[in-house]
Amino acid sequence: MQLGLIGLGRMGGNMRERLRAAGHDVVGFDHNADKSDVANLAELVEKLAAPRVIWTMVPAGQITEDTINELAGLLSEGDIIIDGGNSKFTDDGPRAERLKPKGIHYLDVGVSGGIWGFTNGYALMVGGDEEIVAHCQPIFDALKPAGQFGFAHAGKHGAGHYAKMIHNGIEYGMMQAYGEGYEILLASELVDNVPAVIKSWREGSVVKSWLLDLLDRALDEDPTLANLKGYVEDTGEGRWTVDEAIRLAVPAHVLAASIFTRFESRQADSPAMKAVAALRQQFGGHAVKR
Numbered sequence: 001m002q003l004g005l006i007g008l009g010r011m012g013g014n015m016r017e018r019l020r021a022a023g024h025d026v027v028g029f030d031h032n033a034d035k036s037d038v039a040n041l042a043e044l045v046e047k048l049a050a051p052r053v054i055w056t057m058v059p060a061g062q063i064t065e066d067t068i069n070e071l072a073g074l075l076s077e078g079d080i081i082i083d084g085g086n087s088k089f090t091d092d093g094p095r096a097e098r099l100k101p102k103g104i105h106y107l108d109v110g111v112s113g114g115i116w117g118f119t120n121g122y123a124l125m126v127g128g129d130e131e132i133v134a135h136c137q138p139i140f141d142a143l144k145p146a147g148q149f150g151f152a153h154a155g156k157h158g159a160g161h162y163a164k165m166i167h168n169g170i171e172y173g174m175m176q177a178y179g180e181g182y183e184i185l186l187a188s189e190l191v192d193n194v195p196a197v198i199k200s201w202r203e204g205s206v207v208k209s210w211l212l213d214l215l216d217r218a219l220d221e222d223p224t225l226a227n228l229k230g231y232v233e234d235t236g237e238g239r240w241t242v243d244e245a246i247r248l249a250v251p252a253h254v255l256a257a258s259i260f261t262r263f264e265s266r267q268a269d270s271p272a273m274k275a276v277a278a279l280r281q282q283f284g285g286h287a288v289k290r
């Protein structure tokens with residue numbers, strides 16, 4: 001089937017190739033003219049036959065909002081917009097309502113797979129109306145992994161991005177657990193070959209996973225991770241997961257600790273621990289480091 005794809009970066013660019021390899025007719029737009037099939041959104045819309053399906057794969061937030069608003073002015077009744085970026089789930093319901101009077105349908109899709117998705121396929125979590133999901137199913141089938149899993153119609157508008165948000169909260173927690181286990185192994189007086197231990201867990205073990213495979217890969221490239229700083233950014237999903245845990249009064253210790261640990265990773269020194277050291281000195285006369 002025919003699809004317009006906006007945003008041909010690390011994710012979108014590979015998705016275009018995977019869709020084309022499956023025989024779909026993809027017209028891509030990107031601000032980088034070297035990657036783009038068309039000069040602008042108007043030309044993209046012109047090249048697609050109605051009812052059009054257009055998938056946005058641009059950074060969450062204002063860029064996605066502006067792209068969808070511009071598209072809404074160009075599209076016609078019956079057309080479908082799919083947001084496959086990591087938008088916050090609270091954007092989706094209002095967005096779908098804004099598009100409805102124009103007869104434009106909307107789906108939100110959480111997409112996981114990173115730069116490996118071209119080869120392995122992408123896990124897809126979709127929010128929106130059943131008949132619109134069904135109409136787009138050939139696109140989802142081409143993007144998802146070949147096996148029986150990797151796709152869910154999670155619920156109404158927002159459910160796709162909600163599912164992806166929770167996925168990413170789990171991703172933070174799992175990475176943190178591997179990271180902490182790795183650090184304890186490194187600190188141990190007993191274990192000489194930490195990369196070998198990580199490798200041994202890749203098969204047969206209870207903690208084998210794709211993330212563990214990737215940690216092993218990183219250690220193959222740089223056995224002591226000497227070329228990296230322990231500094232970790234975040235793009236929002238972990239924070240939103242913890243916000244939801246608080247709103248719903250769900251205890252989410254691991255997920256909360258892992259986002260806070262990322263914040264800590266960005267500090268050269270800790271004002272909180274300075275205050276703790278100062279207080280301990282004040283009440284007990286304990287030594288501090290200067």
Ligand SMILES: O=C(O)[C@H](O)[C@@H](O)[C@H](O)[C@H](O)COP(=O)(O)O
Pocket residue numbers: 086111112113114168171233234235236237238
């Ligand atoms: O499932 C995935 O493919 C990843 O989760 C992907 O979506 C992206 O790499 C994260 O959004 C990074 O998230 P942070 O920047 O918050 O770590």
